[in-house]
Amino acid sequence: MFSRLYNVVRQHKKKIFFSVGLVGGAYLLNRYLQRKLRDWETKQTQSYIDQIKHQHHFENILQTSDSTILTLLEKVREPLLAILETDSLLEKLKTRPANRLELWEEIKVRLLTFALASVYAESLLASLVRVQLGVVGGYVFVNSQRAQQNSGGVLPALTNQDIHQRYLAQVQHFFENGVHELVRVIRDAVVAAFGHIGLKERVGPADFAVGFDFVKKHVSRDSKKPLPGFLRLLLPPLEVDGDTDDVRMLNAMILETRDILETDDFAKVLGMCIDRGITGLTNDVEVCFQNMRAAERENGSGERAECSVASTSAGYPMAKLLPVLRNCLVSGRQDGFLRTVLQEELLRSMIANVYEAFCQTEDADRINHNLAPLSS
Template identity: 20%
Template structure:
């Protein structure tokens, strides 16, 4: 016992230090183990999160490609219907036949009748061309609006289905039937909006071409200014953005009821109506108005360049009588209304950087109710 006490007195400092070191080591070991366990848990959580994100991206891509495929079918069909409707409603053949008949039979038409026919041909030719410019541009832009609105909704729906809805807005899933119905609404222009559109475009053409005789000299600059003036006159008629009524119905609920299935439409807003109202909001925005203006100008620039190449010297810089310009005006319409895969004007719009940026931001920031 005495030896133990002596041993304790002599070595207690060393014992305390040793115990302290061992205790600290044990504590550090436990802390390290807890830290390593925490890191492993965090790594597992991050791996699960990455897996969820990859799954979401894959599902989003699949959804969006599906929508894009529907859109790729919708636009060509809409362009075909549009071309047929414009050709039918603004047929120039009867005017040309009468003028040719009058040329072959001098007594078949009076001078006054000839002037009336040429005047009508002048108005209808420019109406048909500017109408083709406007509708081609608007159909192309509108289908992009539709795809990006649907893409945004599908992003939200996919995120919610993967259980990460904390970071996205809540909302009802857009069913495939509503998706298709929304994309099919692009036909509203050719099926419902065309009569009023033709009337208003012809009125704008009459206003701009008033006083321009068949002998009036036209060069590339004059032609460009004339086309743009007709388009600007048309776009500025009525209340701001009144042209939207040619693209989508003013009363979405009425259109939804009449164009849908036999199922009873609920009194509250349906997914289709929500999509249509979002599209209407985009088309009414100042940003979209700028994109439309930019796209129309780009199309007209190329159109005038192509028409100028038809004349001797590759341009109309010297000026030619309006009567010689009219045949070229008529020939441009089929090019403007070609199917999208061959349509150089649609490609021109697609290549405008500001247009691409607009739709990127639309997809990223589209509000969802």
């Protein structure tokens, strides 16, 4: 039996060796492919997990920026109310001074300046803080990636908590200095747009819409930027206190932020915010007129009411409007505009682009912050 088996093997040894090699090779290939498939599945799973973590981190940054902006709103309101307060002027009017017409004119200018300056200041605040949180979020992500490096040891973090706090504190310059300069710019535009309208002159919603549009064009000075020279309002000069690594890193972050603020995309976002705000002001003024007409209809009766409504169809005297505008545009101003503009897709796209650009782990990509163009 064994001899016969030996003869069969000897006669067909090439075929047998080939078959054994084929089966063995197939087995090894199958093991190799299974291992590669497991590695690929592991990498795909890890990549998916990393994407989820990355998206979750961005959503946290977005929520943090929104809550920060709404918290800082009061920091914008305080200097505006202090500079453009009207209570002292109203107290003077109670004494019936000889210059009461000038006082009413000043009240008119201050009320309209407050309304328009609020739109510009809140738009600047929302746009700046979105950029700042995008930059900080990107650096935090890069720091976490560097801490997880396996080859060559753990890389040191580029920034730290103290640098982040000092960087975000740069917005204080806007509250302490920028808002005052902004009020001066807006006030000049308001005087140019509404200064010629006398207190006895009748005005309607359309007159305010024209005046608001004039202010916007006057401030932009027919340039592509809605507020030329706004950079000096937002950020202070570079830190010069010491020559430490932290100071150099802070200055680098400020310079990178300046570069972003000077882009056409940032001007586009800021312009969108201002347009939304001025449209909101126009609607608020329209509501003021509707409320006044409704009140007159309720207080009048019969032919008297019809005559009253007909007489006000062309508008109201400016002096009669001022108390209503004060309640609507100043006392009644809440955070509605800011909450609305924070939901704009263009503003979300901007922080997403900034965040992704600063998440680049390569220094060259990070420094060049390859920002993707914003969609229209």
